[in-house]
Amino acid sequence: MSGATDGTHPRLQENHFVLEFPSLPANVAFSRYAVAAFASQLDQFTLVDIEDIRIAVSELVSNVVIHAYPDGPGPVRVEGRLREGCLEITVSDQGRGIANVEQALEPTFTTLPGERMGLGLTFARQLMDEMTVTSVPGEGTVVHLVKRPSAAPVQPPAVSS
Amino acid sequence: MVNLEWVSTPAGPCLVAAISGELDLQTAPLLRTQIEGAWSQHPEARQLILDLSGVTFVDSSGLGAVLGRYRQCVLRGGRMALVGLQPNVRRLFELSGVLRIMEAYNSLDEALPLPREGGGRA
Numbered sequence A: 001m002s003g004a005t006d007g008t009h010p011r012l013q014e015n016h017f018v019l020e021f022p023s024l025p026a027n028v029a030f031s032r033y034a035v036a037a038f039a040s041q042l043d044q045f046t047l048v049d050i051e052d053i054r055i056a057v058s059e060l061v062s063n064v065v066i067h068a069y070p071d072g073p074g075p076v077r078v079e080g081r082l083r084e085g086c087l088e089i090t091v092s093d094q095g096r097g098i099a100n101v102e103q104a105l106e107p108t109f110t111t112l113p114g115e116r117m118g119l120g121l122t123f124a125r126q127l128m129d130e131m132t133v134t135s136v137p138g139e140g141t142v143v144h145l146v147k148r149p150s151a152a153p154v155q156p157p158a159v160s161s
Numbered sequence B: 001m002v003n004l005e006w007v008s009t010p011a012g013p014c015l016v017a018a019i020s021g022e023l024d025l026q027t028a029p030l031l032r033t034q035i036e037g038a039w040s041q042h043p044e045a046r047q048l049i050l051d052l053s054g055v056t057f058v059d060s061s062g063l064g065a066v067l068g069r070y071r072q073c074v075l076r077g078g079r080m081a082l083v084g085l086q087p088n089v090r091r092l093f094e095l096s097g098v099l100r101i102m103e104a105y106n107s108l109d110e111a112l113p114l115p116r117e118g119g120g121r122a
């Protein structure tokens, strides 16, 4: 959007952030706002893309609050990177870990039945382009997400004169 | 966040719960406690309408709270209807499949009184 003639960068090249906060329920909203605001720097994201990102972050950070540290707040780290026209997000914790990741990714699987639906990881996977879950029981969990603009051309459009 | 109102209908009292704001891990428990509190005032009530027109965001915690109220209603032999899902909220409800079992209406007028027969409309 910005022109190169006024000394600003012609387009966003690369940017990143690191957020660290305790796994308090109030920080679920905080983290999804922060990541959505960061993602909005990439003009190509549509409002639906941003909503997808908002939901995915909400799910992953909620999981840390509920599952990683069931006995009280522990550290959550959220990292974001805009690179090569897409957004990468990493949510990590040093909590309880996941014994069986494959099972955790199954729709409706939950270790806390009741009002939990077992859909958070399924939503995150469906709404993002890539999702990788790495977990070591007793040490923690790292979830890596990639979101590409839904309307992105495969090749950058040629500049016409 | 949760505004509760009792409406009398031919089928008995109907609880209309108008929810506003974002329904997530922090706010979803309110939905449960407020509605459970209201039910205890009218134990004979069998109908619940959740007006979600003021809800701007929902995730699986919010969906879980809504599904929990639905299950409670069914256990009481009653029914529940949803009203006024904003497009982004509707999308997540659809992704989860819960709209296949729950009635959803555009307005309170359409939802009240709850029809006895037939499924919900978009």
Ligand SMILES: Nc1ncnc2c1ncn2[C@@H]1O[C@H](COP(=O)(O)OP(=O)(O)OP(=O)(O)O)[C@@H](O)[C@H]1O
Pocket: A059, A063, A064, A067, A068, A069, A093, A095, A096, A097, A098, A104, A105, A109, A110, A111, A112, A115, A116, A117, A118, A119, A120, A121, A122, A141, B060, B061, B064
């Ligand atoms: N960060 C985490 N640390 C430990 N366990 C986790 C973590 N994230 C997910 N899990 C495990 O994976 C399961 C599935 O997670 P998912 O988000 O899909 O469902 P849920 O959180 O149980 O329910 P919902 O997301 O619908 O409220 C959880 O029940 C939990 O056992």
Ligand SMILES: [Mg+2]
Pocket: A059, A062, A063, A119, A120, A121, B060
């Ligand atoms: Mg979850």
